[in-house]
Amino acid sequence: MTDGRTHDVVLFGATGFTGGLTAEYLARHAAAGARLALAGRHQGRLEAVRRRLAAINPACAELPLLYADVTNPDSMSAMAAATRVVITTVGPYVRYGEPVVAACAEHGTDYVDLTGEPEFVDRTYLRHHERATQTGARLVHACGFESIPYDLGGLFTVRALPRGVPIRLDAFMRARGDVSGGTFQSAVTGFSRPRQNVQAHKERRRVEPLPDGRRVRAVSGRPGRRRDLGAWAIPLPTLDPQIVARSAAALEVYGPDFTYRQYAAVRRLTTVAGLGSGLAAVLVAAQVPPIRRRLLNRRAPGAGPSEEKRARSWFTVRFVGEGGGERVVTEVAGGDPGYTETAKMLAESALCLAFDDLPESSGQVTTAAAMGDALIRRLRAAGIGFRVLEGAERTTPIGRRT
Numbered sequence: 001m002t003d004g005r006t007h008d009v010v011l012f013g014a015t016g017f018t019g020g021l022t023a024e025y026l027a028r029h030a031a032a033g034a035r036l037a038l039a040g041r042h043q044g045r046l047e048a049v050r051r052r053l054a055a056i057n058p059a060c061a062e063l064p065l066l067y068a069d070v071t072n073p074d075s076m077s078a079m080a081a082a083t084r085v086v087i088t089t090v091g092p093y094v095r096y097g098e099p100v101v102a103a104c105a106e107h108g109t110d111y112v113d114l115t116g117e118p119e120f121v122d123r124t125y126l127r128h129h130e131r132a133t134q135t136g137a138r139l140v141h142a143c144g145f146e147s148i149p150y151d152l153g154g155l156f157t158v159r160a161l162p163r164g165v166p167i168r169l170d171a172f173m174r175a176r177g178d179v180s181g182g183t184f185q186s187a188v189t190g191f192s193r194p195r196q197n198v199q200a201h202k203e204r205r206r207v208e209p210l211p212d213g214r215r216v217r218a219v220s221g222r223p224g225r226r227r228d229l230g231a232w233a234i235p236l237p238t239l240d241p242q243i244v245a246r247s248a249a250a251l252e253v254y255g256p257d258f259t260y261r262q263y264a265a266v267r268r269l270t271t272v273a274g275l276g277s278g279l280a281a282v283l284v285a286a287q288v289p290p291i292r293r294r295l296l297n298r299r300a301p302g303a304g305p306s307e308e309k310r311a312r313s314w315f316t317v318r319f320v321g322e323g324g325g326e327r328v329v330t331e332v333a334g335g336d337p338g339y340t341e342t343a344k345m346l347a348e349s350a351l352c353l354a355f356d357d358l359p360e361s362s363g364q365v366t367t368a369a370a371m372g373d374a375l376i377r378r379l380r381a382a383g384i385g386f387r388v389l390e391g392a393e394r395t396t397p398i399g400r401r402t
Contacts, residue, residue, distance in 0.1 A: 004394060006082045008035040008354045012068055012100060013089035015045040017304035018114065018144075020052075021343035022089060027053040027060050029382070036060075039068035039079050070096045076103035085110040085350045092189040093120040101128050101139060108135035110353040114346055116146035116239045119193060120198035125364045126207070143349040144342035147215060147243040147296075149173075149317045149384075150262060154370040156386050158254050160196055164296045166257035169321045170221070172229055172265040177313035177338045178305035192287060209248045209278035212394050214256050218245035221261035228319065233263035244257050247368035250396030265318070310336040316391075328391030334384040341384065348378045350372040 010024065011392055013019035028038055038046050046065045053060035067080045070090065080086060080103035088100045093115040105128040115121060123139050132139050142148070150171055178333045208256035218241035241262050248254035250290040305313070320327045334341040349367060352358070354372040367375055380386055 003084065005084050006035070007037045007064065007230045008083065009085045009087060009350045010037045010039050010066060010079055010083040011016065011087045011089075012039040012079065013087075014038045014049045015040050015042065016089055016341060018339055018346075019105075020090035021051060021339055022087060022347050023049055023053055023242075024056060025343045025347045026351075027057040029347070031355070032059070033352070034351070035063040035227065037066055037083065039066040041067070041069045064075045070099040073099065073103075075280070076100060077107070080104045080107040080109040083109060085112065085354045086351045087346060088113050091115065091117075091120065093117050094123075094193070094393065098124065098127070103127075105135060105137050105139065108132075108137045109348075110138045110140070111344060112140045112143045112353065114146070116188075116344060117139050118239050118242060119197040121239065121242070122204040125204055126200070129357045129364040136362045138353060138361055139172035140349065140353070140370050141364070142239055143242050143367060145315065145337040146238060147240040147344070147402060148375075148379075149332040149334075149337075149350070150240040150343045151243050151247055151366055151368045152372070153317050153319055153330065153377070153386070154260065155251070155253070155372055156332070156376060157319040157321040157328060157330045158258075159323050160328045160330065160388055160391060161255075161326055162254070165255055165324035167255045167260075167321060167323035168258060168259045169244075169261075169319060171244075171260070171262045172226070172231070172233060172318045172320075173263070173315065174231070174265045174318075175313075175315035175337050175338055177315070178309055181202045194287075201253070214252070214254075216245050216248040216254065216258045216259075218242060218260045218262075221263060226265070228320075229265050231265040231267050235262070236264050238262070243366050244368075247366040250366065250369040251372075303334075304339055310340050313337065313340075314382075315341070323393075326391060329389045331387050331389055332383040332385065333387075344382050344384070348382060349375060354379055372389055 009022055011019060023038065031034060038049060040046050043065065050060060050063050050065065053063065054069060055370055056375040068075045070076065076099045080314060086100060086104055086109055088097065090096045093113060094117050094241060097113065097115065097120055101124045124139065128139065153171065154169055159337045220235045225235050241260055244260045248258040315335040315337035316331055349371065352371045352375045358371055358374055361370045376386055
């Protein structure tokens with residue numbers, strides 16, 4: 001290589017649960033010539049991960065191990081300067097994520113993470129988007145179950161509709177899976193900061209340019225029974241709609257007037273009630289420091305569901321798109337959403353940035369805007385389904401439906 005970088009992809013956080021799954025995926029699926037490295041604070045723990053990877057792929061026995069600590073800016077700078085892409089699984093991101101973003105923005109290094117924290121995404125836009133644009137770094141958040149199925153599924157669906165017309169897109173998610181300690185920590189931390197979330201969002205809206213001559217909206221739909229799905233549709237407070245709307249703002253293929261709504265699809269009304277009461281209880285508990293600390297202590301980072309439990313987990317996201325008098329229904333589907341498939345999505349995102357021929361982009365960008373069709377092709381090849389279920393099939397760079 002002649003780019004002056006020692007590594008193609010550095011994984012920061014490989015000693016965690018999802019980070020370890022991501023490392024294993026890279027060991028199995030990265031191309032033979034890919035220059036990988038692991039980074040973290042604890043040499044001994046990194047060595048243990050490397051031994052585990054070497055049992056999967058003997059070539060990993062010599063993986064470089066880099067010292068990196070978010071409290072040590074020099075280590076962040078050295079890590080970013082040494083590689084083309086940084087993967088970070090170290091969260092909660094609002095606590096530990098910004099030093100990694102800052103170093104990547106400064107050194108023109110591409111960046112991917114798993115965050116589902118809206119405040120963190122907005123803060124990094126405000127503080128680091130401009131510098132990343134100057135250096136050519138692509139800062140891509142939410143490269144796991146939040147928010148790749150929705151972001152790339154939205155792009156896939158829009159491509160099956162007529163061009164240049166107003167489009168309305170609804171997404172309905174069903175899933176079976178478990179939550180790791182790291183994800184739980186991020187969720188509770190985010191729920192405990194409602195004022196900071198609102199403030200960061202308002203600040204971003206004041207400075208972020210709107211698409212020229214086009215309208216893009218992510219709106220909260222109303223809960224209700226959907227006969228076509230045989231389920232109750234329940235809006236959820238996730239980052240995904242914001243990501244989809246930013247892709248729509250960046251890409252003209254979404255049309256002159258784009259509206260997006262997202263729901264969880266739940267079969268039984270009793271489950272709806274349970275979800276609502278459980279979410280409300282966590283939201284309230286997160287506001288009270290002593291209770292929040294007890295909640296956080298219940299699920300420590302580094303733990304997650306067993307391989308057997310992950311093997312029984314799955315997800316589907318059904319999209320209903322309407323535009324130009326046509327209606328199309330598509331689906332994105334896969335296995336265990338939170339961990340097995342998330343590790344796959346994250347690793348393939350990094351490999352896509354490192355090795356694929358992609359459109360020019362820089363700054364804080366979404367998966368659809370930065371990688372789009374190339375990442376859909378990678379994920380399809382890796383076993384995640386993108387299918388047109390109903391409606392006219394259109395020829396796109398993505399390829400034929402499956």
